Amino acid sequence: MTRRRVFDPGTVPVAFWRRDEIERSLTRRDVGQLFRLFLAEFNGCTQTQLALLTQHDRSDISNWVRGTRQGRVSDIEVLTRIADGLQIPDSARLLVGLAPAGSFPLHPDPVVPRPRTAVQDDQAMTVPVPVRLAICGSRAPDTDADVIDAVVPCLARLVMSRGYKVSHGPVGVGIEVMTHIADRYRPPDFALAIGLFGHRNVIAHAQLVLVIGGGVGTQAEIDLAASMGTPIVALPASGGTACRFYQQATRDQRLRGSINDEQFAALSACADPSEDFVRIVEGLINNDLGASSA
Incomplete structure:
Protein backbone atom coordinates (compact mmCIF):
# COMPACT_ATOMS: atom_id res chain seq x y z
CA MET A 1 0.00 0.00 0.00
CA THR A 2 1.39 3.39 -1.01
CA ARG A 3 1.27 6.03 1.67
CA ARG A 4 -0.15 9.33 0.48
CA ARG A 5 2.33 12.17 0.70
CA VAL A 6 1.48 14.78 3.34
CA PHE A 7 0.97 18.23 1.91
CA ASP A 8 3.59 20.75 3.03
CA PRO A 9 2.05 24.25 3.47
CA GLY A 10 5.57 25.67 3.44
CA THR A 11 5.60 25.11 -0.34
CA VAL A 12 2.72 27.58 -0.88
CA PRO A 13 4.17 30.64 -2.62
CA VAL A 14 3.69 34.01 -0.91
CA ALA A 15 2.10 35.28 -4.13
CA PHE A 16 -0.88 32.97 -3.49
CA TRP A 17 -1.74 34.85 -0.29
CA ARG A 18 -1.57 38.15 -2.15
CA ARG A 19 -4.24 37.31 -4.70
CA ASP A 20 -7.29 39.55 -4.58
CA GLU A 21 -9.75 36.74 -3.96
CA ILE A 22 -7.58 35.29 -1.19
CA GLU A 23 -7.19 38.66 0.51
CA ARG A 24 -10.94 39.20 0.32
CA SER A 25 -11.54 35.83 1.96
CA LEU A 26 -9.08 36.66 4.72
CA THR A 27 -10.48 40.13 5.33
CA ARG A 28 -14.00 38.70 5.61
CA ARG A 29 -12.71 35.76 7.67
CA ASP A 30 -14.50 33.49 5.21
CA VAL A 31 -12.68 30.21 5.79
CA GLY A 32 -15.12 28.31 3.59
CA GLN A 33 -14.13 30.35 0.55
CA LEU A 34 -10.48 30.24 1.60
CA PHE A 35 -10.50 26.44 1.78
CA ARG A 36 -12.26 26.11 -1.58
CA LEU A 37 -9.66 28.32 -3.26
CA PHE A 38 -6.83 26.52 -1.48
CA LEU A 39 -7.99 23.04 -2.54
CA ALA A 40 -8.60 24.19 -6.11
CA GLU A 41 -5.08 25.60 -6.36
CA PHE A 42 -3.14 22.78 -4.69
CA ASN A 43 -4.07 19.34 -5.96
CA GLY A 44 -1.70 17.72 -3.49
CA CYS A 45 -3.83 18.85 -0.58
CA THR A 46 -7.05 17.09 0.43
CA GLN A 47 -9.81 17.93 2.87
CA THR A 48 -8.41 15.30 5.22
CA GLN A 49 -4.99 16.92 5.16
CA LEU A 50 -6.55 20.35 5.72
CA ALA A 51 -8.25 18.91 8.78
CA LEU A 52 -4.95 17.57 10.11
CA LEU A 53 -3.08 20.79 9.39
CA THR A 54 -5.67 23.05 11.01
CA GLN A 55 -6.64 20.70 13.88
CA HIS A 56 -10.27 20.26 12.84
CA ASP A 57 -12.53 17.31 12.22
CA ARG A 58 -12.73 16.15 8.61
CA SER A 59 -16.48 16.80 8.74
CA ASP A 60 -15.89 20.44 9.73
CA ILE A 61 -13.70 21.01 6.69
CA SER A 62 -16.22 19.27 4.44
CA ASN A 63 -19.10 21.37 5.73
CA TRP A 64 -17.11 24.60 5.25
CA VAL A 65 -16.11 23.64 1.72
CA ARG A 66 -19.63 22.58 0.74
CA GLY A 67 -21.16 25.67 2.33
CA THR A 68 -23.39 23.77 4.74
CA ARG A 69 -21.58 25.44 7.64
CA GLN A 70 -21.29 29.22 8.01
CA GLY A 71 -18.07 30.11 6.21
CA ARG A 72 -17.36 33.30 8.12
CA VAL A 73 -15.59 32.68 11.42
CA SER A 74 -15.13 35.06 14.35
CA ASP A 75 -13.53 32.68 16.86
CA ILE A 76 -9.92 33.86 17.19
CA GLU A 77 -8.74 30.41 18.32
CA VAL A 78 -10.14 28.77 15.19
CA LEU A 79 -8.54 31.43 12.99
CA THR A 80 -5.22 30.98 14.78
CA ARG A 81 -5.22 27.21 14.18
CA ILE A 82 -5.93 27.77 10.50
CA ALA A 83 -3.26 30.45 10.12
CA ASP A 84 -0.64 28.40 11.96
CA GLY A 85 -1.51 25.16 10.20
CA LEU A 86 -1.37 26.68 6.72
CA GLN A 87 1.70 28.76 7.62
CA ILE A 88 -0.03 31.92 6.46
CA PRO A 89 2.52 34.75 6.12
CA ASP A 90 2.37 37.72 8.49
CA SER A 91 0.91 40.13 5.93
CA ALA A 92 -2.02 37.75 5.43
CA ARG A 93 -2.41 37.07 9.16
CA LEU A 94 -2.94 40.78 9.69
CA LEU A 95 -5.80 40.77 7.17
CA VAL A 96 -7.62 38.10 9.13
CA GLY A 97 -6.98 39.98 12.38
CA LEU A 98 -4.13 37.96 13.88
CA ALA A 99 -0.80 39.07 15.20
CA PRO A 100 2.26 38.26 13.08
CA ALA A 101 3.86 34.91 13.85
CA GLY A 102 7.15 36.71 14.36
CA SER A 103 6.68 38.85 17.44
CA PHE A 104 8.23 42.25 17.99
CA PRO A 105 8.24 44.66 20.96
CA LEU A 106 5.22 46.93 21.09
CA HIS A 107 5.87 48.34 24.52
CA PRO A 108 7.55 51.74 24.71
CA ASP A 109 10.89 51.65 26.45
CA PRO A 110 10.96 53.43 29.82
CA VAL A 111 11.99 57.05 29.34
CA VAL A 112 15.31 56.71 31.13
CA PRO A 113 18.51 58.11 29.57
CA ARG A 114 21.35 55.59 29.47
CA PRO A 115 25.05 56.21 28.87
CA ARG A 116 26.40 54.89 25.59
CA THR A 117 29.68 53.21 24.86
Missing part, protein backbone atom coordinates in the same frame (compact mmCIF):
# COMPACT_ATOMS: atom_id res chain seq x y z
CA ALA A 118 31.82 53.48 21.76
CA VAL A 119 30.80 49.93 20.81
CA GLN A 120 27.12 50.86 21.05
CA ASP A 121 27.70 53.92 18.90
CA ASP A 122 29.32 51.74 16.22
CA GLN A 123 26.43 49.28 16.36
CA ALA A 124 23.90 52.08 16.03
CA MET A 125 25.31 52.79 12.59
CA THR A 126 24.40 49.33 11.33
CA VAL A 127 21.45 48.11 13.45
CA PRO A 128 18.10 49.66 12.42
CA VAL A 129 16.19 51.28 15.27
CA PRO A 130 12.38 50.86 15.22
CA VAL A 131 10.50 54.03 14.40
CA ARG A 132 8.77 55.55 17.43
CA LEU A 133 5.45 57.32 17.02
CA ALA A 134 3.72 59.47 19.59
CA ILE A 135 -0.04 59.04 19.22
CA CYS A 136 -1.71 62.05 20.81
CA GLY A 137 -5.32 63.11 21.08
CA SER A 138 -8.56 62.29 22.85
CA ARG A 139 -12.31 62.32 22.45
CA ALA A 140 -12.80 65.92 23.53
CA PRO A 141 -16.32 67.39 23.16
CA ASP A 142 -15.64 69.00 19.78
CA THR A 143 -14.09 65.94 18.14
CA ASP A 144 -15.67 63.59 15.60
CA ALA A 145 -16.21 60.24 17.32
CA ASP A 146 -16.96 58.41 14.05
CA VAL A 147 -13.64 59.46 12.50
CA ILE A 148 -11.75 58.48 15.65
CA ASP A 149 -13.54 55.11 15.69
CA ALA A 150 -12.38 54.54 12.10
CA VAL A 151 -8.78 55.68 12.53
CA VAL A 152 -8.01 53.59 15.65
CA PRO A 153 -8.06 50.18 13.86
CA CYS A 154 -6.17 51.65 10.89
CA LEU A 155 -3.38 52.91 13.15
CA ALA A 156 -3.37 49.60 15.02
CA ARG A 157 -2.87 47.74 11.75
CA LEU A 158 -0.05 50.11 10.76
CA VAL A 159 1.75 49.63 14.07
CA MET A 160 1.35 45.86 13.91
CA SER A 161 2.42 45.48 10.29
CA ARG A 162 5.50 47.71 10.57
CA GLY A 163 6.60 47.02 14.14
CA TYR A 164 6.63 50.69 15.14
CA LYS A 165 7.01 51.61 18.79
CA VAL A 166 4.35 53.82 20.29
CA SER A 167 4.42 56.47 23.00
CA HIS A 168 1.10 57.62 24.45
CA GLY A 169 -0.49 58.95 27.59
CA PRO A 170 -2.49 56.94 30.15
CA VAL A 171 -5.75 57.92 28.40
CA GLY A 172 -6.70 58.97 24.88
CA VAL A 173 -6.43 57.72 21.32
CA GLY A 174 -2.97 56.20 21.83
CA ILE A 175 -4.14 53.78 24.50
CA GLU A 176 -7.19 52.98 22.34
CA VAL A 177 -4.86 51.92 19.53
CA MET A 178 -2.87 49.66 21.86
CA THR A 179 -6.06 48.17 23.32
CA HIS A 180 -7.30 47.42 19.80
CA ILE A 181 -4.02 45.63 19.06
CA ALA A 182 -4.37 43.53 22.22
CA ASP A 183 -8.00 42.62 21.56
CA ARG A 184 -7.89 42.18 17.78
CA TYR A 185 -4.45 40.76 17.08
CA ARG A 186 -3.47 39.19 20.40
CA PRO A 187 0.31 39.50 20.06
CA PRO A 188 2.23 36.95 22.14
CA ASP A 189 3.15 38.23 25.62
CA PHE A 190 1.39 41.55 25.04
CA ALA A 191 -0.44 42.28 28.27
CA LEU A 192 0.86 45.71 29.24
CA ALA A 193 0.81 49.14 27.61
CA ILE A 194 2.80 51.84 29.37
CA GLY A 195 0.88 55.11 29.48
CA LEU A 196 3.44 57.85 30.02
CA PHE A 197 2.65 60.62 32.50
CA GLY A 198 3.67 64.11 31.51
CA HIS A 199 3.19 65.62 28.07
CA ARG A 200 6.94 65.96 27.54
CA ASN A 201 7.51 62.27 28.21
CA VAL A 202 4.92 61.32 25.59
CA ILE A 203 6.70 63.15 22.78
CA ALA A 204 10.30 63.21 24.10
CA HIS A 205 11.65 60.30 22.04
CA ALA A 206 9.14 60.29 19.19
CA GLN A 207 10.28 60.76 15.61
CA LEU A 208 6.77 61.65 14.47
CA VAL A 209 3.79 62.99 16.42
CA LEU A 210 0.31 61.95 15.25
CA VAL A 211 -2.64 64.04 16.41
CA ILE A 212 -6.21 62.75 16.34
CA GLY A 213 -8.90 64.87 17.97
CA GLY A 214 -7.73 66.16 21.33
CA GLY A 215 -8.23 68.97 23.77
CA VAL A 216 -6.05 71.22 25.94
CA GLY A 217 -3.58 68.48 26.88
CA THR A 218 -3.05 67.57 23.23
CA GLN A 219 -2.27 71.21 22.43
CA ALA A 220 0.42 71.15 25.11
CA GLU A 221 1.99 68.11 23.43
CA ILE A 222 1.85 69.85 20.04
CA ASP A 223 3.57 72.93 21.47
CA LEU A 224 6.33 70.79 23.00
CA ALA A 225 6.82 68.81 19.78
CA ALA A 226 7.03 72.02 17.76
CA SER A 227 9.61 73.48 20.13
CA MET A 228 11.70 70.31 19.76
CA GLY A 229 11.43 70.32 15.97
CA THR A 230 9.55 66.99 15.88
CA PRO A 231 7.29 66.60 12.81
CA ILE A 232 3.57 66.76 13.57
CA VAL A 233 0.83 65.19 11.46
CA ALA A 234 -2.75 66.04 12.40
CA LEU A 235 -5.97 64.58 11.03
CA PRO A 236 -8.30 67.58 10.63
CA ALA A 237 -11.39 65.44 10.05
CA SER A 238 -11.10 64.17 13.64
CA GLY A 239 -11.92 67.65 14.95
CA GLY A 240 -10.73 69.21 18.18
CA THR A 241 -7.08 70.19 18.53
CA ALA A 242 -6.11 68.27 15.39
CA CYS A 243 -8.42 70.44 13.30
CA ARG A 244 -7.28 73.65 14.97
CA PHE A 245 -3.61 72.78 14.45
CA TYR A 246 -4.25 71.98 10.79
CA GLN A 247 -5.93 75.34 10.30
CA GLN A 248 -3.00 77.05 12.01
CA ALA A 249 -0.53 75.18 9.80
CA THR A 250 -2.52 76.30 6.75
CA ARG A 251 -1.62 79.87 7.65
CA ASP A 252 1.91 79.18 8.92
CA GLN A 253 3.85 76.80 6.67
CA ARG A 254 6.62 76.48 9.25
CA LEU A 255 4.34 74.27 11.31
CA ARG A 256 4.13 71.70 8.51
CA GLY A 257 7.70 70.54 9.00
CA SER A 258 8.67 68.05 6.31
CA ILE A 259 5.11 67.65 4.98
CA ASN A 260 4.99 68.93 1.42
CA ASP A 261 2.08 70.87 -0.07
CA GLU A 262 0.56 67.81 -1.73
CA GLN A 263 0.64 65.73 1.45
CA PHE A 264 -0.70 68.62 3.50
CA ALA A 265 -3.60 69.15 1.14
CA ALA A 266 -4.31 65.41 1.10
CA LEU A 267 -4.78 65.43 4.89
CA SER A 268 -7.82 67.64 4.45
CA ALA A 269 -9.13 66.14 1.21
CA CYS A 270 -9.22 62.50 2.33
CA ALA A 271 -12.06 60.54 0.77
CA ASP A 272 -11.58 58.00 3.55
CA PRO A 273 -9.95 60.01 6.37
CA SER A 274 -8.70 57.04 8.39
CA GLU A 275 -7.16 55.00 5.56
CA ASP A 276 -5.75 58.02 3.72
CA PHE A 277 -4.30 59.42 6.95
CA VAL A 278 -2.44 56.17 7.61
CA ARG A 279 -1.10 56.07 4.04
CA ILE A 280 0.22 59.62 4.38
CA VAL A 281 1.81 58.80 7.73
CA GLU A 282 3.52 55.69 6.34
CA GLY A 283 4.76 57.64 3.34
CA LEU A 284 6.30 60.27 5.59
CA ILE A 285 7.97 57.60 7.69
CA ASN A 286 9.42 55.80 4.68
CA ASN A 287 10.58 58.94 2.89
CA ASP A 288 11.72 61.17 5.73
CA LEU A 289 12.68 58.76 8.52
CA GLY A 290 14.26 56.15 6.26
CA ALA A 291 12.08 53.25 7.41
CA SER A 292 11.57 50.34 5.08
CA SER A 293 8.07 49.55 3.87
CA ALA A 294 9.00 45.99 2.93
Whole structure:
Protein backbone atom coordinates (compact mmCIF):
# COMPACT_ATOMS: atom_id res chain seq x y z
CA MET A 1 0.00 0.00 0.00
CA THR A 2 1.39 3.39 -1.01
CA ARG A 3 1.27 6.03 1.67
CA ARG A 4 -0.15 9.33 0.48
CA ARG A 5 2.33 12.17 0.70
CA VAL A 6 1.48 14.78 3.34
CA PHE A 7 0.97 18.23 1.91
CA ASP A 8 3.59 20.75 3.03
CA PRO A 9 2.05 24.25 3.47
CA GLY A 10 5.57 25.67 3.44
CA THR A 11 5.60 25.11 -0.34
CA VAL A 12 2.72 27.58 -0.88
CA PRO A 13 4.17 30.64 -2.62
CA VAL A 14 3.69 34.01 -0.91
CA ALA A 15 2.10 35.28 -4.13
CA PHE A 16 -0.88 32.97 -3.49
CA TRP A 17 -1.74 34.85 -0.29
CA ARG A 18 -1.57 38.15 -2.15
CA ARG A 19 -4.24 37.31 -4.70
CA ASP A 20 -7.29 39.55 -4.58
CA GLU A 21 -9.75 36.74 -3.96
CA ILE A 22 -7.58 35.29 -1.19
CA GLU A 23 -7.19 38.66 0.51
CA ARG A 24 -10.94 39.20 0.32
CA SER A 25 -11.54 35.83 1.96
CA LEU A 26 -9.08 36.66 4.72
CA THR A 27 -10.48 40.13 5.33
CA ARG A 28 -14.00 38.70 5.61
CA ARG A 29 -12.71 35.76 7.67
CA ASP A 30 -14.50 33.49 5.21
CA VAL A 31 -12.68 30.21 5.79
CA GLY A 32 -15.12 28.31 3.59
CA GLN A 33 -14.13 30.35 0.55
CA LEU A 34 -10.48 30.24 1.60
CA PHE A 35 -10.50 26.44 1.78
CA ARG A 36 -12.26 26.11 -1.58
CA LEU A 37 -9.66 28.32 -3.26
CA PHE A 38 -6.83 26.52 -1.48
CA LEU A 39 -7.99 23.04 -2.54
CA ALA A 40 -8.60 24.19 -6.11
CA GLU A 41 -5.08 25.60 -6.36
CA PHE A 42 -3.14 22.78 -4.69
CA ASN A 43 -4.07 19.34 -5.96
CA GLY A 44 -1.70 17.72 -3.49
CA CYS A 45 -3.83 18.85 -0.58
CA THR A 46 -7.05 17.09 0.43
CA GLN A 47 -9.81 17.93 2.87
CA THR A 48 -8.41 15.30 5.22
CA GLN A 49 -4.99 16.92 5.16
CA LEU A 50 -6.55 20.35 5.72
CA ALA A 51 -8.25 18.91 8.78
CA LEU A 52 -4.95 17.57 10.11
CA LEU A 53 -3.08 20.79 9.39
CA THR A 54 -5.67 23.05 11.01
CA GLN A 55 -6.64 20.70 13.88
CA HIS A 56 -10.27 20.26 12.84
CA ASP A 57 -12.53 17.31 12.22
CA ARG A 58 -12.73 16.15 8.61
CA SER A 59 -16.48 16.80 8.74
CA ASP A 60 -15.89 20.44 9.73
CA ILE A 61 -13.70 21.01 6.69
CA SER A 62 -16.22 19.27 4.44
CA ASN A 63 -19.10 21.37 5.73
CA TRP A 64 -17.11 24.60 5.25
CA VAL A 65 -16.11 23.64 1.72
CA ARG A 66 -19.63 22.58 0.74
CA GLY A 67 -21.16 25.67 2.33
CA THR A 68 -23.39 23.77 4.74
CA ARG A 69 -21.58 25.44 7.64
CA GLN A 70 -21.29 29.22 8.01
CA GLY A 71 -18.07 30.11 6.21
CA ARG A 72 -17.36 33.30 8.12
CA VAL A 73 -15.59 32.68 11.42
CA SER A 74 -15.13 35.06 14.35
CA ASP A 75 -13.53 32.68 16.86
CA ILE A 76 -9.92 33.86 17.19
CA GLU A 77 -8.74 30.41 18.32
CA VAL A 78 -10.14 28.77 15.19
CA LEU A 79 -8.54 31.43 12.99
CA THR A 80 -5.22 30.98 14.78
CA ARG A 81 -5.22 27.21 14.18
CA ILE A 82 -5.93 27.77 10.50
CA ALA A 83 -3.26 30.45 10.12
CA ASP A 84 -0.64 28.40 11.96
CA GLY A 85 -1.51 25.16 10.20
CA LEU A 86 -1.37 26.68 6.72
CA GLN A 87 1.70 28.76 7.62
CA ILE A 88 -0.03 31.92 6.46
CA PRO A 89 2.52 34.75 6.12
CA ASP A 90 2.37 37.72 8.49
CA SER A 91 0.91 40.13 5.93
CA ALA A 92 -2.02 37.75 5.43
CA ARG A 93 -2.41 37.07 9.16
CA LEU A 94 -2.94 40.78 9.69
CA LEU A 95 -5.80 40.77 7.17
CA VAL A 96 -7.62 38.10 9.13
CA GLY A 97 -6.98 39.98 12.38
CA LEU A 98 -4.13 37.96 13.88
CA ALA A 99 -0.80 39.07 15.20
CA PRO A 100 2.26 38.26 13.08
CA ALA A 101 3.86 34.91 13.85
CA GLY A 102 7.15 36.71 14.36
CA SER A 103 6.68 38.85 17.44
CA PHE A 104 8.23 42.25 17.99
CA PRO A 105 8.24 44.66 20.96
CA LEU A 106 5.22 46.93 21.09
CA HIS A 107 5.87 48.34 24.52
CA PRO A 108 7.55 51.74 24.71
CA ASP A 109 10.89 51.65 26.45
CA PRO A 110 10.96 53.43 29.82
CA VAL A 111 11.99 57.05 29.34
CA VAL A 112 15.31 56.71 31.13
CA PRO A 113 18.51 58.11 29.57
CA ARG A 114 21.35 55.59 29.47
CA PRO A 115 25.05 56.21 28.87
CA ARG A 116 26.40 54.89 25.59
CA THR A 117 29.68 53.21 24.86
CA ALA A 118 31.82 53.48 21.76
CA VAL A 119 30.80 49.93 20.81
CA GLN A 120 27.12 50.86 21.05
CA ASP A 121 27.70 53.92 18.90
CA ASP A 122 29.32 51.74 16.22
CA GLN A 123 26.43 49.28 16.36
CA ALA A 124 23.90 52.08 16.03
CA MET A 125 25.31 52.79 12.59
CA THR A 126 24.40 49.33 11.33
CA VAL A 127 21.45 48.11 13.45
CA PRO A 128 18.10 49.66 12.42
CA VAL A 129 16.19 51.28 15.27
CA PRO A 130 12.38 50.86 15.22
CA VAL A 131 10.50 54.03 14.40
CA ARG A 132 8.77 55.55 17.43
CA LEU A 133 5.45 57.32 17.02
CA ALA A 134 3.72 59.47 19.59
CA ILE A 135 -0.04 59.04 19.22
CA CYS A 136 -1.71 62.05 20.81
CA GLY A 137 -5.32 63.11 21.08
CA SER A 138 -8.56 62.29 22.85
CA ARG A 139 -12.31 62.32 22.45
CA ALA A 140 -12.80 65.92 23.53
CA PRO A 141 -16.32 67.39 23.16
CA ASP A 142 -15.64 69.00 19.78
CA THR A 143 -14.09 65.94 18.14
CA ASP A 144 -15.67 63.59 15.60
CA ALA A 145 -16.21 60.24 17.32
CA ASP A 146 -16.96 58.41 14.05
CA VAL A 147 -13.64 59.46 12.50
CA ILE A 148 -11.75 58.48 15.65
CA ASP A 149 -13.54 55.11 15.69
CA ALA A 150 -12.38 54.54 12.10
CA VAL A 151 -8.78 55.68 12.53
CA VAL A 152 -8.01 53.59 15.65
CA PRO A 153 -8.06 50.18 13.86
CA CYS A 154 -6.17 51.65 10.89
CA LEU A 155 -3.38 52.91 13.15
CA ALA A 156 -3.37 49.60 15.02
CA ARG A 157 -2.87 47.74 11.75
CA LEU A 158 -0.05 50.11 10.76
CA VAL A 159 1.75 49.63 14.07
CA MET A 160 1.35 45.86 13.91
CA SER A 161 2.42 45.48 10.29
CA ARG A 162 5.50 47.71 10.57
CA GLY A 163 6.60 47.02 14.14
CA TYR A 164 6.63 50.69 15.14
CA LYS A 165 7.01 51.61 18.79
CA VAL A 166 4.35 53.82 20.29
CA SER A 167 4.42 56.47 23.00
CA HIS A 168 1.10 57.62 24.45
CA GLY A 169 -0.49 58.95 27.59
CA PRO A 170 -2.49 56.94 30.15
CA VAL A 171 -5.75 57.92 28.40
CA GLY A 172 -6.70 58.97 24.88
CA VAL A 173 -6.43 57.72 21.32
CA GLY A 174 -2.97 56.20 21.83
CA ILE A 175 -4.14 53.78 24.50
CA GLU A 176 -7.19 52.98 22.34
CA VAL A 177 -4.86 51.92 19.53
CA MET A 178 -2.87 49.66 21.86
CA THR A 179 -6.06 48.17 23.32
CA HIS A 180 -7.30 47.42 19.80
CA ILE A 181 -4.02 45.63 19.06
CA ALA A 182 -4.37 43.53 22.22
CA ASP A 183 -8.00 42.62 21.56
CA ARG A 184 -7.89 42.18 17.78
CA TYR A 185 -4.45 40.76 17.08
CA ARG A 186 -3.47 39.19 20.40
CA PRO A 187 0.31 39.50 20.06
CA PRO A 188 2.23 36.95 22.14
CA ASP A 189 3.15 38.23 25.62
CA PHE A 190 1.39 41.55 25.04
CA ALA A 191 -0.44 42.28 28.27
CA LEU A 192 0.86 45.71 29.24
CA ALA A 193 0.81 49.14 27.61
CA ILE A 194 2.80 51.84 29.37
CA GLY A 195 0.88 55.11 29.48
CA LEU A 196 3.44 57.85 30.02
CA PHE A 197 2.65 60.62 32.50
CA GLY A 198 3.67 64.11 31.51
CA HIS A 199 3.19 65.62 28.07
CA ARG A 200 6.94 65.96 27.54
CA ASN A 201 7.51 62.27 28.21
CA VAL A 202 4.92 61.32 25.59
CA ILE A 203 6.70 63.15 22.78
CA ALA A 204 10.30 63.21 24.10
CA HIS A 205 11.65 60.30 22.04
CA ALA A 206 9.14 60.29 19.19
CA GLN A 207 10.28 60.76 15.61
CA LEU A 208 6.77 61.65 14.47
CA VAL A 209 3.79 62.99 16.42
CA LEU A 210 0.31 61.95 15.25
CA VAL A 211 -2.64 64.04 16.41
CA ILE A 212 -6.21 62.75 16.34
CA GLY A 213 -8.90 64.87 17.97
CA GLY A 214 -7.73 66.16 21.33
CA GLY A 215 -8.23 68.97 23.77
CA VAL A 216 -6.05 71.22 25.94
CA GLY A 217 -3.58 68.48 26.88
CA THR A 218 -3.05 67.57 23.23
CA GLN A 219 -2.27 71.21 22.43
CA ALA A 220 0.42 71.15 25.11
CA GLU A 221 1.99 68.11 23.43
CA ILE A 222 1.85 69.85 20.04
CA ASP A 223 3.57 72.93 21.47
CA LEU A 224 6.33 70.79 23.00
CA ALA A 225 6.82 68.81 19.78
CA ALA A 226 7.03 72.02 17.76
CA SER A 227 9.61 73.48 20.13
CA MET A 228 11.70 70.31 19.76
CA GLY A 229 11.43 70.32 15.97
CA THR A 230 9.55 66.99 15.88
CA PRO A 231 7.29 66.60 12.81
CA ILE A 232 3.57 66.76 13.57
CA VAL A 233 0.83 65.19 11.46
CA ALA A 234 -2.75 66.04 12.40
CA LEU A 235 -5.97 64.58 11.03
CA PRO A 236 -8.30 67.58 10.63
CA ALA A 237 -11.39 65.44 10.05
CA SER A 238 -11.10 64.17 13.64
CA GLY A 239 -11.92 67.65 14.95
CA GLY A 240 -10.73 69.21 18.18
CA THR A 241 -7.08 70.19 18.53
CA ALA A 242 -6.11 68.27 15.39
CA CYS A 243 -8.42 70.44 13.30
CA ARG A 244 -7.28 73.65 14.97
CA PHE A 245 -3.61 72.78 14.45
CA TYR A 246 -4.25 71.98 10.79
CA GLN A 247 -5.93 75.34 10.30
CA GLN A 248 -3.00 77.05 12.01
CA ALA A 249 -0.53 75.18 9.80
CA THR A 250 -2.52 76.30 6.75
CA ARG A 251 -1.62 79.87 7.65
CA ASP A 252 1.91 79.18 8.92
CA GLN A 253 3.85 76.80 6.67
CA ARG A 254 6.62 76.48 9.25
CA LEU A 255 4.34 74.27 11.31
CA ARG A 256 4.13 71.70 8.51
CA GLY A 257 7.70 70.54 9.00
CA SER A 258 8.67 68.05 6.31
CA ILE A 259 5.11 67.65 4.98
CA ASN A 260 4.99 68.93 1.42
CA ASP A 261 2.08 70.87 -0.07
CA GLU A 262 0.56 67.81 -1.73
CA GLN A 263 0.64 65.73 1.45
CA PHE A 264 -0.70 68.62 3.50
CA ALA A 265 -3.60 69.15 1.14
CA ALA A 266 -4.31 65.41 1.10
CA LEU A 267 -4.78 65.43 4.89
CA SER A 268 -7.82 67.64 4.45
CA ALA A 269 -9.13 66.14 1.21
CA CYS A 270 -9.22 62.50 2.33
CA ALA A 271 -12.06 60.54 0.77
CA ASP A 272 -11.58 58.00 3.55
CA PRO A 273 -9.95 60.01 6.37
CA SER A 274 -8.70 57.04 8.39
CA GLU A 275 -7.16 55.00 5.56
CA ASP A 276 -5.75 58.02 3.72
CA PHE A 277 -4.30 59.42 6.95
CA VAL A 278 -2.44 56.17 7.61
CA ARG A 279 -1.10 56.07 4.04
CA ILE A 280 0.22 59.62 4.38
CA VAL A 281 1.81 58.80 7.73
CA GLU A 282 3.52 55.69 6.34
CA GLY A 283 4.76 57.64 3.34
CA LEU A 284 6.30 60.27 5.59
CA ILE A 285 7.97 57.60 7.69
CA ASN A 286 9.42 55.80 4.68
CA ASN A 287 10.58 58.94 2.89
CA ASP A 288 11.72 61.17 5.73
CA LEU A 289 12.68 58.76 8.52
CA GLY A 290 14.26 56.15 6.26
CA ALA A 291 12.08 53.25 7.41
CA SER A 292 11.57 50.34 5.08
CA SER A 293 8.07 49.55 3.87
CA ALA A 294 9.00 45.99 2.93
